[in-house]
Amino acid sequence: MSKLDFKNAVKRNKNLRFGGYATIVTIVVLVVLVVVNVLFQQLKITIDLTPNKLYSVGEKTTEILDGLTQDVNIYGIYSPGTDEQGDYNPQVKRFVTSYVENSSRLHYTQIDPLANPTFTKQFTSDTTDSISNGSIIVQAADSESFKILTLSDFYTVSTNSSTGSSEVTAFSAEEALTSAVQYVTSENNPIIYQLTGHSEAELDSTMTSYLKKSNFDVSSLDLIRPAEGEDAVTLEANNYTIVMINNPQSDLTDNEYEILLDYMEKGGRMLVLVESDLPSLPNFEKLLTRFGISVERGSVWETSARNYYMYPNLVIPNYGDHDITSDMTGANSYLLMLNPAALTVSEDRNRATTITPIMTTSDDALIKGDPESTVLAYEEGDTKGPFTLGLVAEEQKSLDNSVVTAKMVVLGSSSFIERNSGTMLQGNYTMFINVCDYLQDEVSSLYISSKSLVEDTVPVTTRTIITGGAVFVILIPLAVLACGLVVYLRRKHL
Structure with missing residues (x-):
């Protein structure tokens, strides 16, 4: 070879x-x-590789599902083929089938309403009612309690400010399904009674929807004249009934005052929202004073740049140390209060009442003595801060051989929960739900954030564009050419 x-x-x-x-x-x-x-x-x-983990559940849901003591049946209502049609039905079905794998207590069954037309009748209040295709029914196996979720419950729809058209912006499936599971397995679901008859502000539809998703029933309360065909509401002090007084414009009658005072003395729960232009309301203010709280007239201005947004009367409050604010951290926790009212604590209050601030201003805040003034600085006649914008009052007492706890939360703004006010941030929703949860003894908030379906955009300034252009168009190409030249010269002289 x-x-x-x-x-x-x-x-x-x-x-x-x-x-x-x-x-x-x-x-x-x-x-x-x-x-x-x-x-x-x-x-x-399975591994969820979607950007916002659309088909995964968070810690709150995991905790709730781990604590289930009874089975829950979940029914998907789909006529043949519709579960795979369009963008939304397949997405919801995929989430539901993935969701039930988080607990052996959950069981999913798909129902064909055409093959089994009588199945949904057990969930309708009238024979003429029907359950729409694509609905999800959640029912406790050991009771008749159930909740029907339609496709709209699984998505958040917002109005595009540029076009005025509606568009789907978030996937709310985890929030909707977890709330439904809690609803059907709870012995008593909390209820919020909105006091009426004094020109109070009403919760708007958006906030009412958030409350219902968090398993709160919302109803009206007229202590003078109940609605036609309805019996007068008998207030029962317990840990799941909340009376809400939202910026009243006329005073309570003596009888109303006595009813509400008796309710609170027996361990009632009350949420009060006021504005800085609150009129003189002796009985209403006497009810607040009983728990050591009063309202200052005049709106609060912030002069610290960290504590206002665009305008000094659009205040970003600091948070106090309380269960209500324990999860109010990070960028999504900020809330805005427009022309908030300052709250004060009475020195001669009942010493059994514990009062805790949950929202405050900076030391540089002011209440302008002249309402027409536009000077963003202290002037003679102004009141210097800091001020309190949110207070929690608690009082324990022995009643009928048991200990009851009365709770009252007073917030110095009513508009901060109005979507139309233009001041709603994620923190506004979270704070309000947290307050309601605290009042009904549920420290761990039921509110679960929706998952955005909108691609995040990063705002880029002109300076950033110029700098980036210089780096990518000039500096990086020059660096590559320089490296190539060095390598070429070295090899040439080998």
Whole structure:
């Protein structure tokens, strides 16, 4: 064998050996992938690779599902083929089927309303009512309690400020389904009674929807004249009934005052929202004073740039140390209060009453003595801060051989929960839901944030554009050319 033939043979053997190794590695990788895929299918392991983890659940949901003591049946109402049609039905179905895998107490069944037309009748209040295709029914297995979720419950729809058209912006499936599970498994669901008859502000539809998603029933309360055909409401002090007084414009009657005072003395729960232009209301103010709280007239201005947004009367409050504010951290926790009222604590209050500030201003805040003034600085006649914008009052007492706890939360703004005020941030919703949860003894908020379906955009300034252009168009190409030139010159002189 010539020297050249020997070299070629060695080369062929090396190529054969390396080719054999590559083939073996490829086969091993394929076998591993097949085995892993089979294991994932058998063990029902899935990985959520969506940007916002659309099909995964958070810690709150996990905690709630782990605490279930009864089975819950979830029914998907889909006529043949509709569960895979469009963008929304398949997404909801995928979430629901993934959701039930988080607890052995959850059971999902898909119902064809055409093949089983009588099934949904047990969930309708009237024979003429119907349940729409694509609905999800959640029912406790041990009771008749159920909740019907329509497709709209699984999505958040917002109005585009540029076009005026409505568009789907968030996926609310986890929030809707977890709230429904809690609703059907709870013995007593909390109720909020909105006091009426004094020109109070009403909760708007958006906030009412958020409350209902958090399992609060919302109803009106007229202590003078109940609605036609309805019996007068008998207020029962317990840990799931909340009376809400939202910026009243006329005073309570003596009888109303006595009813509400008796309710609170027996361990009632009350939420009060006021504005800085609150009129003189002796009985209403006497009710607040009983728990050591009074309202200052005149709106609060902030002069600290950290504590207002655009205008000094659009205040960003600081948070106090309380269960209500314990999760109010991060950028999404900010809330805005327009022309808020300052609240004060009476020195001669009942010493059994514990009062805790939950929202305050900076030390540089002011209440302008002259309401027409536009001077963003202290003037003679102004009142200097800091001021309190939110207070919690608690009072424990012995009643009928048991200990009851009365709770009152007073907030110095009513408009901060009005969507039309233009001041609603995520923190506004969170704060309000947290307050309601605290009043009904549920420290852990039921509110679960929706998952955005809108791609996040990063605002870029002109300066950033110029800087980025210089880096990517000039500096980086020059660096590449320089490196290439250095390599070329070195090789040339080898």
